[in-house]
Amino acid sequence: MFGYYLELAWRRCRQNLSMMALLVLTMAIGIASFMTATTIFGALSGQPLPGISNHLYVATMDARQTVDKDNNTYDTPQSLLNLRDARALIDAHRASAQFAAAQSVTTLATSDGKISSLAIGLMGYGPLMSTLGVPLRDGRPWTQAEQAARAPVVLIDSKLAQKLFGTTDAVGKSLQMGSQSFRVVGVTAPWKSRTQFLGLTQNSDGPLSQDMQFFVPVGAALDAGVGPISSGKCGNKAPVISFQSTDLGHCRWIETWVALDTPAQVKAYARFLDGYARAQHDAGRFAYAPHARLYGTMAWMDVNHVVPDDVSLNLMLACGFLLLCMINVAGLLAARFLRRQGDVAIRRALGAARRHVFAQHVVEAGLLGLIGGLLALPLTLLGLWIVRMQPVSYAAAAHFSLGVFAGLVALALAVGVVVGILPAWRVCRQPPAIQIKLA
Amino acid sequence: MRHIVKPLLRHRMMPLLVVLQVALACAIACNALFLLQQKLKPILTSDGIGQPGHLIVAWQIVSRGKPWQTSRLEETAQALRALPGVASVSVAGSLPMVTQARFSANPKAAGSDIQADAAAYIGTNLVKTLGLQLVAGRDFSPGEQHHHNKGVGFHESGPVIITQALADRLFPRGKAVGRIIHLGQGDNVAVRTVVGVVAHLMRNDFGNGKKLDLDYTMLLPGIPGQWPMPSFGVRVAETSNTRSVLKHVRQVIKRMLGTDTVQGIHPVYDTYAQLRDQALAQSRAAVWLLAGVTLVVLFVTLAGVMGMTAYWVQQRTRQIGIRRALGASKRDILRYLQGENLLVVGSGVLIGLAAAYLVNLWLMRHYELSRLPWTYLPLGAMLLLALGQLAVLGPALRASRVPPVVATRSV
Numbered sequence: 001m002f003g004y005y006l007e008l009a010w011r012r013c014r015q016n017l018s019m020m021a022l023l024v025l026t027m028a029i030g031i032a033s034f035m036t037a038t039t040i041f042g043a044l045s046g047q048p049l050p051g052i053s054n055h056l057y058v059a060t061m062d063a064r065q066t067v068d069k070d071n072n073t074y075d076t077p078q079s080l081l082n083l084r085d086a087r088a089l090i091d092a093h094r095a096s097a098q099f100a101a102a103q104s105v106t107t108l109a110t111s112d113g114k115i116s117s118l119a120i121g122l123m124g125y126g127p128l129m130s131t132l133g134v135p136l137r138d139g140r141p142w143t144q145a146e147q148a149a150r151a152p153v154v155l156i157d158s159k160l161a162q163k164l165f166g167t168t169d170a171v172g173k174s175l176q177m178g179s180q181s182f183r184v185v186g187v188t189a190p191w192k193s194r195t196q197f198l199g200l201t202q203n204s205d206g207p208l209s210q211d212m213q214f215f216v217p218v219g220a221a222l223d224a225g226v227g228p229i230s231s232g233k234c235g236n237k238a239p240v241i242s243f244q245s246t247d248l249g250h251c252r253w254i255e256t257w258v259a260l261d262t263p264a265q266v267k268a269y270a271r272f273l274d275g276y277a278r279a280q281h282d283a284g285r286f287a288y289a290p291h292a293r294l295y296g297t298m299a300w301m302d303v304n305h306v307v308p309d310d311v312s313l314n315l316m317l318a319c320g321f322l323l324l325c326m327i328n329v330a331g332l333l334a335a336r337f338l339r340r341q342g343d344v345a346i347r348r349a350l351g352a353a354r355r356h357v358f359a360q361h362v363v364e365a366g367l368l369g370l371i372g373g374l375l376a377l378p379l380t381l382l383g384l385w386i387v388r389m390q391p392v393s394y395a396a397a398a399h400f401s402l403g404v405f406a407g408l409v410a411l412a413l414a415v416g417v418v419v420g421i422l423p424a425w426r427v428c429r430q431p432p433a434i435q436i437k438l439a
Numbered sequence: 440m441r442h443i444v445k446p447l448l449r450h451r452m453m454p455l456l457v458v459l460q461v462a463l464a465c466a467i468a469c470n471a472l473f474l475l476q477q478k479l480k481p482i483l484t485s486d487g488i489g490q491p492g493h494l495i496v497a498w499q500i501v502s503r504g505k506p507w508q509t510s511r512l513e514e515t516a517q518a519l520r521a522l523p524g525v526a527s528v529s530v531a532g533s534l535p536m537v538t539q540a541r542f543s544a545n546p547k548a549a550g551s552d553i554q555a556d557a558a559a560y561i562g563t564n565l566v567k568t569l570g571l572q573l574v575a576g577r578d579f580s581p582g583e584q585h586h587h588n589k590g591v592g593f594h595e596s597g598p599v600i601i602t603q604a605l606a607d608r609l610f611p612r613g614k615a616v617g618r619i620i621h622l623g624q625g626d627n628v629a630v631r632t633v634v635g636v637v638a639h640l641m642r643n644d645f646g647n648g649k650k651l652d653l654d655y656t657m658l659l660p661g662i663p664g665q666w667p668m669p670s671f672g673v674r675v676a677e678t679s680n681t682r683s684v685l686k687h688v689r690q691v692i693k694r695m696l697g698t699d700t701v702q703g704i705h706p707v708y709d710t711y712a713q714l715r716d717q718a719l720a721q722s723r724a725a726v727w728l729l730a731g732v733t734l735v736v737l738f739v740t741l742a743g744v745m746g747m748t749a750y751w752v753q754q755r756t757r758q759i760g761i762r763r764a765l766g767a768s769k770r771d772i773l774r775y776l777q778g779e780n781l782l783v784v785g786s787g788v789l790i791g792l793a794a795a796y797l798v799n800l801w802l803m804r805h806y807e808l809s810r811l812p813w814t815y816l817p818l819g820a821m822l823l824l825a826l827g828q829l830a831v832l833g834p835a836l837r838a839s840r841v842p843p844v845v846a847t848r849s850v
Contacts, residue, residue: 026739026742069627243502309806313474317467317732320463324467328742331456331457332743332746335746391724392724426452
C-alpha cells in the first residue's frame, strides 16, 4: 500500500512541476536556514565539558580590599579572587574536588634556547588536571608536595612536546619558562573545552576555546616571572600594573572552581563560602559586604553571555522563518489537494476508506518534505560556508557533521508530514457524493 | 461588507491560513527591519574623520608588567613627528574605531540635571590629527595638549572639546563654549570647561543594540598616564605616500617600545580607512543577513498568498459567473476580490503588529535591545498590505474576465 501511495505521489508531483518546485523550494529554504542557525547555536551552547562541567561551580564574591568611590555598587558577580583567598578556599578541602586557575601566555623553550614556542596554558593551584578531566598521555600531574615546595614542574600537551623535543615522549626533559628551568612531569593529549568557561571575564575573544598547551603550578610560575595574561582587578591604591605582571599581591586575578555532586553539597558549600567571605569582611580585609555566591557552569556562562546575542537572535529568526515556510506550504498543499477532489471522490466511491485517502496524502506531503530536505542539504552547506566567511568570533563553529545531517533528514520528514496533516484531513472529510456531482 | 465576510466564515481554512501567514511575516519583518536599522546605525553615522586614507592608526601596543610611562610615550610621538611626510601625531588612550579599549563617562552640565552617556578620547593633538572640523571655540593650546595626566585623565580638571550633538544635549539653550561640565561624582568630581565644539566624532563603542547616541563624544587633552594600551594616530601630509610612512611608523614604534610589549600580542598598524572597514565588518555582515531574511520572508509570503488566493478564487468561478450574469461589472468583481484580500490581509497585519510588539518586549527583557519605535508598525503594515494587493491582482483579474455564461453551465 505504502509503495502504491509513493508511486501515486511521484506521478502527481510530475504533473505540476512549477507548483511542486515552489513547494519544495520553500521547504528547503526554511529547513536550511533553521539547520544553519541550530548548528551554530548547538556548537556554542551546552556543557563545555560534558559530564564534567555539570558538577563544577565557580565561587564569586565582592572581594575588593579598598573602597572604590566611583563604583560603590556590586552589580555583576565577580569570580576573580586574590591568590590568598583562592588558596584558603582550596586548602579548606570542603568540596569533593577544587582548584584555582588563570590563563597565561608565555614562551616555552628548550634548555639550549634553540627551539621556542609561544604557548597558552593554565596556571593552577590544586588538582586541576583530574578535576577538569584533562587526559594524560604520559607521566603524572604535579603533587601536593611539589605545589607546596613551589617546585618548577610543568605539564605540556603532546603537540607542544613534538614541537619542542621532536617527540611526545618528553617526561623528564627540561624546558625554559620565564627565568627558570622547569621539569616536564607529564604530557597531556591536546585538550580544550567545547566553549570558553574558565576566566570568562578576562577573555573577550569569542566563545570558542583554544587548546591549553601547558599546565603549571601557580607558585612556581610566579617565581619564574610568568604571570597570568590579565592582571585582573587591582586595588585603586596599589601600584598600577599591566598585562603579564607577577606583582599581583593587590590584585584579584584567579578563579576558584569546585566540584559538587549533590544539591545538599552545593548548599553546604555555599554556606561555607558565605561564612569565609563574611569572616574576611569582618576582619577588615574586604571593604564591602561580600555577597558570596556559587554559580554552576551553565549559569555562569549565561551571566557572561558566552553565546553571543546575535546567535540566539538568529536562531529565533530562523525558527520564525521555518514556521512561516510551513504555514505557507500547508496552504499551498491544501490548495493542491483540494483541486483534486474529483479524483478523491472517485477513489472513495470505489471503496477507499477515509484513512486510506488520508494516508495517501500524508505520504505525498512526506515525500515532498524529503525532496525539500535533499535540496536543503546543499543550501545548509552554503549557509554554513557563508557564516564561516563572516568576520564573527564564532565562525569556526559553523561545521557540518553527521549529526547535523541526521537532524536535517528527520526535520525534513517531520516538516513534510506535519504540514500535510491539515490539508490531508481536509480532503478526506469531503462526502464523496457531492464531489462526484461537482466533478 | 457582509457579502465579503460571510463566505469567508463559511470556508474558513484558506483565509485562516493567509491570516496566519501574514501575521507571522509581519512580526518577523518588523523585528528584522528594526534589528537591521540598529546594525546600520554605525555604518551610516558620520564619523567626523577627515581624509581617512591619510590617517595611520597604530594600536594594541600593550605594555608588559607595568603601564607605559608618559615620558616614553611622548618621546615616541616626537620620533614619529620627525618622520618625513608626517603632518601631525597623536598619542591617545584610544582612538575612533579602536574597539579594544573604550573610555566613556557621564558628563553632567554644571547647574542643571542634564546628563549624557558619552565616549571620551584622551590624547594629544587630536583635532588636527583626526582632521576634525571645529565649529565653535578653539583647539587645545600646546600647553594643554602636552600635559602629562597622572591617571588616564578622567579625574583631572581642565578644558574639554565636545561634539555638536553632545553640546546640543547638555546645553539645549545657548552656546556651549565657556560652559562647565562635571565628570564623576562626590569629592572625585572633575570640572571641565568647554573650549571648543567639533561637528562630528563617532564613539568607538557601537552599543550593539543598546540605545546609545553614537555622536556623543568628548576630547580630553594630555597624555594618558598609568595606561597599558595606548594608540598612536599619525596624520600623513597630503602630498606623501601613506604606505611608505606606515612602514616607517612601524619601525619607530618597534624600536622605541618593542622591548617592553607583552608576549604574544603584536601591535597593529592600519590606515583609518582599513580600520573602519574592519570594525564595521560585523555590522555590515549582519545588515546583509537581515536584509536577505526580510526579502525572503516577503517573497515567500507573496508566493504563498498568491497560490492560496488563486485556488480560493478559482473555486468560486461559478459564483462569480452568477454575479456577472446578474449584472455585476468586471470592475465590481475586481473590487470585491481586492476588498476581500484587504480584509483578510488586514486582520493578519493587525495580529502581526501585536505579535511584533510582544516579541520586541520579550527581546528587550532578555537581550540588550531597545524598544521598537512605533513608526515601524505602520511601515510594516503598509508593506504587507501592498504585498497582499500584489498577490491578489493576478487571480482577481483572471476572475473578473469570467464570462457570465459560466453560470449557466452544470448547475
